[in-house]
Amino acid sequence: MRGKKDMMSGDDIRNAGLKVTLPRVKILALLEQSEQGHVSAEDVYKLLLDAGEDIGLATIYRVLTQFESAGLVTRHHFEGGQSVFELDRGExxxxxxxxxxxxxxxxxxxxxxxxxxxxxxxxxxxxxxxxxxxxxxxxxxxxxxx
Amino acid sequence: MRGKKDMMSGDDIRNAGLKVTLPRVKILALLEQSEQGHVSAEDVYKLLLDAGEDIGLATIYRVLTQFESAGLVTRHHFEGGQSVFELDRGExxxxxxxxxxxxxxxxxxxxxxxxxxxxxxxxxxxxxxxxxxxxxxxxxxxxxxx
DNA sequence: TGGAAGAATGCAAAAGCATCTCATTTGTTG
DNA sequence: CAACAAATGAGATGCTTTTGCATTCTTCCA
Known part of the structure; x- marks a missing residue:
């Protein structure tokens, strides 16, 4: 059984009423390829830095929150600090x-x-x-x- | 069906290896009588103020954390801000x-x-x-x- | 019962996470 | 490709929770 879809793209961002910007594309791509699938905003920040993309933490929080509103990602509040985000594949x-x-x-x-x-x-x-x-x-x- | 016990007292504090101080007694008593049973640290602070007990917020956090370690109270992280505490009655x-x-x-x-x-x-x-x-x-x- | 020893408190400062402000940059649309 | 609206970055800000330190309180034993 598969979920909504397997690949997200710029269309998803556009459909959410958001402009297709580099930060948003990179963040979405990262969530997609993420090994563990559950990352904190800071994880995203560091992973993108490692990948050579210097995107501000504020932007990451903003974008993740927007993605959450758009139903693209889900936010979880596990115990012990930061929220973690994961791509919402519809299941x-x-x-x-x-x-x-x-x-x-x-x-x-x-x-x-x-x-x-x-x-x-x-x-x-x-x-x-x-x-x-x-x-x-x-x-x-x-x-x-x- | 009842839990561990119905009333907590200074003995519980002592048994936890803590000194029986006024803040700790008041906080424990408040948790016991609390209507809703689930209160945030700030709720405790305000309720105690209303009761004429001016106990610092830092102390409240410290005491609640100690009570948690001692198994007297349980801390929950519901969504939306503060942690809430409730008396642990063993169930x-x-x-x-x-x-x-x-x-x-x-x-x-x-x-x-x-x-x-x-x-x-x-x-x-x-x-x-x-x-x-x-x-x-x-x-x-x-x-x-x- | 008095008083020393150690623990607890209060206050203010700090830390951690998330959001907001605002000047600047970047998509988008015609 | 110009013009406008939206998005970004950097730092400030807000909120909850923790911590450092000087002072105060409990405990316990002489």
Whole structure:
């Protein structure tokens, strides 16, 4: 199963009502190629610097926020500091984060989704969003040791 | 079903290896009587001021952090700014938050808990903690309207 | 019960993250 | 390719949380 699409481009930026500028194109491209898929604004800043693109941190925050509004990326507030962003490929999922190395994996579980709806209903809430994050130690040898 | 206990006291502070000081006693008492149960550091500060106790914000943060380490309170990072704290009565639960009025309700669902363990297991993770928060509009009339 | 020793507090300064301001630069459109 | 609106960069700013340090309070034992 695939999501909305596999490749984003300048069209996505344009469709969001934004001008197609170098910073926006670079940031979008970076999110696309990003190994871990979950990066902080500062990660983006540094990665772009490494790639020879000196784009201001303010611009990165601005662009990521705009992308978020446009539905191109999703912002997560994991524990411990900065927000992390990931490309929104149209498939909702939750996260499991290693508290040792920071690795982030995704998962989706229909049963959990359904239960949440039922719980909200019981309490008279209309669900707009939810955030489920499991924190633990990943299978990495260095992380397993307490 | 009741949790660990219903009343906290100076003994809890002492047992945590902390001296029993007026700020700590007042903060603990406030958390106990708190209506909503979920308060930010600043809420604590203001509520104590209203009660005639002028305790520095820095102290509040320090004490809440110490209480957290001692397992007396739990800190949550809901979206939108400040962390909120609640007394830890020993019963784990998740939250459903109204994005309009800020109301926080608690829930616990064994099915969701179990699924999380299974998911973590599948991915080779050892669960240390998890945070599930549902965001939506509560049943309050003022919140229902978009 | 008095008083020394160490811990806790208050204040102000600092740190961390994110956003905003504003002068300058860059897309876009005709 | 000119003109306008939008976007960028650099630094200032705001907010929450933490920290350093001098002073004050708890604790505990003589």
């Amino acid at each position: 909702h999922h939750d996260h499991i984060v290693c508290i040792k190395c920071g690795r982030v994996e995704e998962f989706f579980d229909q049963m959990i989704e359904d239960r949440q709806q039922e719980i909200a209903k019981e309490k008279g809430f209309t669900v707009e969003a939810h955030a489920l994050t499991i924190y633990g130690y990943c299978k990495n040898a260095a992380c397993r040791a307490s | 784990h639960h998740d939250h459903i938050v109204c994005i309009k009025c800020g109301r926080v309700e608690e829930f616990f669902d064994q099915m969701i808990e179990d699924r999380q363990q299974e998911i973590a297991k599948e991915k080779g993770f050892t669960v240390e903690a998890h945070a599930l928060t549902i965001y939506g509009y509560c049943k309050n009339a003022a919140c229902r309207a978009s």
